[in-house]
Amino acid sequence: MxxxxxxxxxxxxxxxxxxxxxxxxxxxxxxxxxxxxxxxxxxxxxxxxxxxxxxxxxxxxxxxxxxxxxxxxxxxxxxxxxxxxxxxxxxxxxxxxxxxxxxxxxxxxxxxxxxxxxxxxxxxxxxxxxxxxxxxxxxxxxxxxxxxxxxxxxxxxxxxxxxxxxxxxxxxxxxxxxxxxxxxxxxxxxxxxxxSGPPLVYAAIKEVVRDAEDSKFQDAMNRVTQRQLRSVDVLYSSEDQLEGARAFAEKRDPVWKGK
Missing domain, CATH: 3.90.226.10 (2-enoyl-CoA Hydratase; Chain A, domain 1)
Known part of the structure; x- marks a missing residue:
């Protein structure tokens, strides 16, 4: 079994x-x-x-x-x-x-x-x-x-x-x-x-946390802001990030697609 x-x-x-x-x-x-x-x-x-x-x-x-x-x-x-x-x-x-x-x-x-x-x-x-x-x-x-x-x-x-x-x-x-x-x-x-939450944001959070575990703060921040982490790069170019901003402006719940 x-x-x-x-x-x-x-x-x-x-x-x-x-x-x-x-x-x-x-x-x-x-x-x-x-x-x-x-x-x-x-x-x-x-x-x-x-x-x-x-x-x-x-x-x-x-x-x-x-x-x-x-x-x-x-x-x-x-x-x-x-x-x-x-x-x-x-x-x-x-x-x-x-x-x-x-x-x-x-x-x-x-x-x-x-x-x-x-x-x-x-x-x-x-x-x-x-x-x-x-x-x-x-x-x-x-x-x-x-x-x-x-x-x-x-x-x-x-x-x-x-x-x-x-x-x-x-x-x-x-x-x-x-x-x-x-x-x-x-x-x-x-x-x-x-x-029900944003999967691309979750992915970015987990990768950032792993990457930063043994890094100096500024080194980790540089990798995030320069989009050197794959999940962060995907998130910053995603429809979901635009959807989050639109939903906030339109005072509605966002619809996350994971892309």
Missing amino acids: DPIKTRAEDGVLEVTLDRPKANAIDLVTSRRMGEVFAEFRDDPSLRVAIITGAGEKFFCPGWDLKAAAEGDAVDGNYGVGGFGGLQELRDLNKPVIAAVNGIACGGGLELAISADMILAAEHATFALPEIRSGTVADAASIKLPKRIPYHIAMELLLTGRWFDAEEGKGWGLVNEIVPANRLMDRAWELARLLA
């Missing part, structure tokens, strides 16, 4: 990791996730994605250590997009929402922080326990100290301790905490709001 279930509606793609018992990711699953998210990236009819897990207990515990022990060895080839299909997917210039429905630890937490926004069920819990299995949470080691205070990120990486959704929200890691029975409704509500 396909470990990835998808549903597309109103420009939104819902991606559900459904691999009993715990939604752990093996090589086949990771490569399949990469295919799904690459198709999402390349399909102009899809504007926003939601990633979640099946069931109410696990979002994702990360790498399937049982499969690894049986020979499903880590060989660096997780498929397009890297582990879980999101972490290294190039040119993904569309919003992604993680709807964390339960335990998100190790690579599961890394998958969540690869999204642009995180909604968490009230009972969701998080951890980076890689130290206990003698390995490094590589993506989290790179990303987490840039997302939350350095000393907190280092504590979580070095101790592997668990924390709940409330603490995650306190550190700015989680956007919203939602009752479990409302999690997907809220994720779709937010996704539909984003899907």
Whole structure:
């Protein structure tokens, strides 16, 4: 059975990791996730994605250590997009929402922080326990100290301790905490709001943010103002930018075409 279930509606793609018992990711699953998210990236009819897990207990515990022990060895080839299909997917210039429905630890937490926004069920819990299995949470080691205070990120990486959704929200890691029975409704509500927005602007925002991450402010600004980023150049020459100005002048809602 396909470990990835998808549903597309109103420009939104819902991606559900459904691999009993715990939604752990093996090589086949990771490569399949990469295919799904690459198709999402390349399909102009899809504007926003939601990633979640099946069931109410696990979002994702990360790498399937049982499969690894049986020979499903880590060989660096997780498929397009890297582990879980999101972490290294190039040119993904569309919003992604993680709807964390339960335990998100190790690579599961890394998958969540690869999204642009995180909604968490009230009972969701998080951890980076890689130290206990003698390995490094590589993506989290790179990303987490840039997302939350350095000393907190280092504590979580070095101790592997668990924390709940409330603490995650306190550190700015989680956007919203939602009752479990409302999690997907809220994720779709937010996704539909984003899907109604200007896709070329979203693309420019995501590319600018990525480009500026390790750049000096003026260098990044120069690349934007000189239209050296592809998404910015497309936006500044687009019908949508003209439509935004016209809609404002005519006091009406804009109609975005993505071109």
